[in-house]
Amino acid sequence: MSILVVGTVAFDSIETPSGSAERVLGGSASYFAVAASFFSSVRIVGVVGQDFPQEYLDLFARRGVDLEGLAKKQGATFHWRGRYHEDLNVRDTMELHLNVLSGFVPNLPESYKDAEYVFLGNIDPSMQMEVMSQLREVRLLACDTMDHWIQGSRHELSRVLGRIEMLVINDSEARLLSGDHNIVKAARTILKMGPKRVLIKRGEYGVLQFSDSSIFATPAYPLEEVFDPTGAGDSFAGGFLGQLARSRDHSERGLRRAIVYGSVVASFAVEDFGLQRLLALSLPEIEERYRRFLQLTDFHT
């Protein structure tokens, strides 16, 4: 079972209270793809510049990620520079250079068009629409977005929301999108915009999943050291969709377990800078932490 992700492949320059990293491999599609690769084969749709090093392409290749849909364009790769506060839930974007990403029109290779599991990562909603229009028989379509598109591309975004099955966003984005401060109300408002399910990521506080008929709440895996929260949300989405594609179990129970797998992968992602921890990770480690997660939250059995 193969997953398709469209999103950014980027250089990230990161400063956290624990240290810093310069121009490391980042971007929503990168985190998602590596996270999902433990469960399923993954195909990336995105764009990089001529400055994108072979070394980074090799990292994807080592995780078996299909790069046929990753275009290489004249110009520089998307570059984000961010700084985290001591409260790692808060970060400032210091620099943002779209570079080759601006004006990029995704063009899916023929072999990608029958993808069954698709994640529209955090990019321009018009690119998300373009990808959707090229797909043939999607089984599950999930989407992320951010404040920039909620505020600046509302109309395009609402068209996307009308066509997807799941929205995966963080709590401040849910508040902004819905206009409701209360997170339960916010989720109910967003469900009316189209998606059958809304997953709300709350960083170190866990995840909430809403549908018309149910709510699922889970804490995050408690960590003694968080080095770099960058990509945690995309790693969550990658682990979540990866496990769904692996299990093919879309029942409420299957979805809940996939959410916990996503949380587990995200908990590894933040243990080191950039993608380092995920690139050194193994499936047995994920399964072991999933079992710990079961113990840590269990008052049911």
Place this chain on the structure above:
Amino acid sequence: MSILVVGTVAFDSIETPSGSAERVLGGSASYFAVAASFFSSVRIVGVVGQDFPQEYLDLFARRGVDLEGLAKKQGATFHWRGRYHEDLNVRDTMELHLNVLSGFVPNLPESYKDAEYVFLGNIDPSMQMEVMSQLREVRLLACDTMDHWIQGSRHELSRVLGRIEMLVINDSEARLLSGDHNIVKAARTILKMGPKRVLIKRGEYGVLQFSDSSIFATPAYPLEEVFDPTGAGDSFAGGFLGQLARSRDHSERGLRRAIVYGSVVASFAVEDFGLQRLLALSLPEIEERYRRFLQLTDFHT
């Protein structure tokens, strides 16, 4: 099985985005006692002024709370005035009048001294010590505190911590007490100060329980309307100790279930101003929401 609580019995004046309430019944011992009263008999140790109305005493009596240890002194009752932000996790104290509470020395009635379950609510650590010194055969001693005592009465507080079994505090207090920003590290530091278990309340994000050998994490019950968060922490503690006293099950499993009962009672407490919702609550409603809580968090069965 009877529970003893020492803490404040107060007039609260509250302003939240949903409305306001003037001089309603409040204080840590009040919320704790009403919350615990659904599970066990409860005895209050505290002090009120001559302005404390019979009507409020009657509210306790209707919940079967024993008031023999509630002293009535010359002067005015403790009064707190607070204002909540739209983000209900943030509040400002506008006025704080200790009144009869200042210089109060608790004196336990003879019938209280064999209490087995004891909660030292958020008051001066020297008063908490005084209560401990009068107890004979405590089975479980739990304690709360706040920034004011952590900063101003560190020495007294550390003596209290050396003698209790459980500390029940919120996340910002845990950070302040330990000097660690990371909440897992903070809990580990606090465990070294004496308590066998640390329960960290995170408001709408749930609760973490730490011991030397285990961690338990649970989300809070998601609510569509939160009118007034005042007393949520004490209601949690009351539900928690109440259920422990009812079940007498101090196993890891019993403690976890008690934490969820505490969370359930706290979720009711915030649904209306002051103690109104708890005073209108019934045990079947608590049990029903406990069952919903099981469903809402279950990926184990």
